[in-house]
Amino acid sequence: MSLLAPWALGLAALAALPVVLHLFHRDTRRRLAFPAIRYLHRARDRSARALKLRDRLLLAVRVALVVVLAVAAAGPLLGSGDVSNHEATDVVLVIDNSGSMNRVADGTTLLDQQRGRAMDLIRAARSGDRFWVVPAAGPTLASGVSAAAASQAIAAVQATDAAANLGPAVREALRLLPPGTARPREIAVMTDLQASSLPLDPLALPADVRLVASVTEGEPANGVVASVQTDPPGAGRDGAAYVNLLAGGSATDTVEVRLSIRGQTVSIARAESGGSAILRLPDPGPGEHAISVEIPPSGLRADDRRPFVLRTFAPPVVRHVGPSDSYVARALETLDRAGWLRLGAEPGGADAWFVEGVPSSRLPVEAASTWILTPPEDEGLLARFNATLERLAVPWRIDIEDTPGSTSLGPSPDVPGLESIRVQGRSRLRGVGAGSDTVLVRTADDSPWMVAGRVSGRRYVLMASPLVPGHTELPVTAAMLPLTEVVLFRWAGLGGSLPPPVPAGVAATLPLGADSVSDPAGGRIRVDGGSPYVPQRAGIHTIYQEDDVTSLLAAVVPASESDLAAAPAARLTGALGAREARVARTESEWRAGMYGSRRGTPISPYLAGLALALVLAEAALATAGKRSPSYHGSPRTEPPS
Structure with missing residues (x-):
């Protein structure tokens, strides 16, 4: 039991007033001698006992009436009361809308279930309650609003495929809660208790902030398309997609893996759960293409499909600078006859330059976007070759x-048999600020032999040895043509590129000139070119400029969201810095846990009824006393002596 106005209990002290008046009552009647009164002594003795009992009852009723009125004025509350009977409270709703909340349980998503529980809390609100709505992924949607406005904000919480850390969301909730007030303060966390969503650095909630968590649970088993790597197709030839899966069931299960281009399935393979698959990737023609790899639905549907963007080009024009009878020239002529590239003689029309040694004339640096470079056979020309590298801004020297x-040479997954090739000579690659470059091939002693990078908008591939028999066995082996193909079409990017996908919830920079973006569901928003864009859903996002498609952006589910393991409830309490947290898993537990400042059931109305009954009893006793025979009002006499 609790009291709204405990000070009112002091009024109960007034109950002593009737007792004091009774005890200190003085008889002021005069005594007169009246001989005949002795005949009434017997009648007086008979009625004295009844009169004494009535007086005591009347005293008890009056004392009880004062006590009941004092207790009623104190506003007593019995029990915890109904959920809607609570003090005016400040409540922050932290709603987990990360990718794992899109799992389906009992026919609805976990996010929709939590929206329903949040609406239950709003429906139990009373006048004076204030609400804040903070999605774990996204901006705050409501701040210090009424129940009606909070319900609209809850409905506006969008599902995302992004990862979410509940720590920053709870910190934001603490920042929003007004401090220094006498109002109860609560943070309600609506989540699936995914382990990866809990902060690593514990928070410290103030002692007056109550934490309650609504937890809905889904199936933890989850199959994932974890990664896709491609061997891009070229003109007249197929490529390949190398797919890695994460297990969503028994390791002996097999799943069907599909590859689709623009929604059309073009290749199917089977793979073990948690294994890998290789799928044929046909040439879709020049341009940007939306491609996806998909497995049957499992726990989290969004990561069963991994989208990516493939950029392919028309057969590139390659200009060769070097001896016309070199092994490189012969390899390029073979690729030209196969239709994979076109050898060009004009400097201005080439997509790439393949330069062997030191050119006889000054290289036009801006003539191409891609340069493939090998050092000269004559060591005396290395200084001039290094000067060429400096002009091209390549951060390596020989x-x-x-x-x-x-x-x-060391092994390469892209060129089988490369590890059997030997190289001779004294030339070595030395980096000069090439921190972000990629070492494509190393020697057995771990020295870089072939590197690639991008500088000033240009790609380059640089080798440490000339491709001639005196420096390497490569030109006279079967690996020469495959290596030339890989260098041109994969490592130099002439055959197509696979732009890295962006994790949902992570910003990507839009191309200059972009003015709108449509998401995978078809919703289109206005944007500013060159500004950050945060894709919230996995899939292909289409970027427009004046209604023309300029490029495609692939967004994928972050790896942390694919791990659906749930944390124990005790970890939630520790991670969020609460001394204790009430965790509600069922609807009844949630209803019992919301609003910790409940005031109980008021019993003042019942006490008022009791007080009215006592007033009526007091009136009845007092009236009965006046009607009954009494000798208290007659002159008091002494019997004759």
Whole structure:
């Protein structure tokens, strides 16, 4: 039991007033001698006992009446009361709308279930309650609003495929809650208790902030298309997609893996759950293409499909600078006859330059977007070659070691058999600020032999040895043509590129000139070119400029969201810094847990009824006393002596 106005209990002290008046009542009647009164002594003795009982009852009724009125004035409350009977409270709703909340349980998503529970809390609100609505992924939707406005904000919480950390959301909730007030303060966290969503650095909730968590649970097993790598197709030839899966069931299960281009299935394979698959990737023609790899639905549907964008080009024009009878020239002529590229003689029309050694004339640096470079056979020309690298802004140089040596190349997953090739000579690659470059091939002693990078908008591929038999066995082996193909069409990017997908919830920079973006569901928003854009849903986002498609952006589910393991409830309490947190998993537990400042059932109306009954009893006793025979009002006499 609790009291709204405990000070009112002091009024109960007034109950002593009737007792004091009774005890200190003085008889002021005069005594007169009246001989005949002795005949009434017997009648007086008979009625004295009844009169004494009535007086005591009347005293008890009056004392009880004062006590009942004092208790009623104190506003007593019995029990915890109904959920709607609480003090005016400030409540922040932190709603987890991360990717894992899109799981379906009992026919609805976990997010929709939590929206329903949040609406239950709003429906139980009373006048004076204030609400804040903070999605875990996205901006705050309501701040210090009424129940009606809060219900609209809850309905506006959007499902996302992004990862979410509940720590920053709860910190924002603490920042929003007005401090220094006498109002109860609560944070209600609506979540699936995914382990990856809890902060690693514990928070510290103030002692007056109550934490309650509504937890809905879904199936933890989840199959995932974890990654896709491609061997891009070229003109007249197929490529391949290399797919890695994460297990969503038994390791002996097999699943069907489909590859689709613009929604049309073009390749199917089967793979073990948690295994890998290779799918044929046909040439879709020049341009940007929306491609996806998909497995049957599992726990989290969004990561059963992994989208990516493939950029393919028409057969590139390649200009060769070097001896016309070199092994490189012969390999390029073979690719030209196959239709994979076109050899060009004009400097201005080439997509790429393949330069062997030191050119006889000054290279036009801006003539191409891609440069493939090999050093000269004559070590005396290395200084001029390094000067060419400097002009092209390539952050590598060729150095000569004191003693020549022979070693083998390291393995490459893109060129089978490369590890059997030996290289000779004293030339070595040395980086000069090439921190972000990629080492494509190393020697057996771990020295870089082939590197690639991008500088000033240009791609380059640089080798440490000339492609001639005196420096490497490569030109006279079967690996020469495959290596030339891989260098041109994969490592130099001439055959197509696979732009890295963006995790949902992570900003990507839009192209200059972009003015709108449509998401995978078809919703279109206005944007500013060159500004950050945050894709919230996995899939292909289409970027427009004046209604013309300029490019495609692939967004995928973050890896952390694909791990659906749930954390124990005790970890939630520790991670969010609460001394205790009430965790509600069922509807009844949630209703019992919301609004910790409940005031109980008021019993003042019942006490008022009791007080009215006592007033009537007091009136009846007092009236009965006046009607009954009494000798208290007659002159008091002494019997004759």
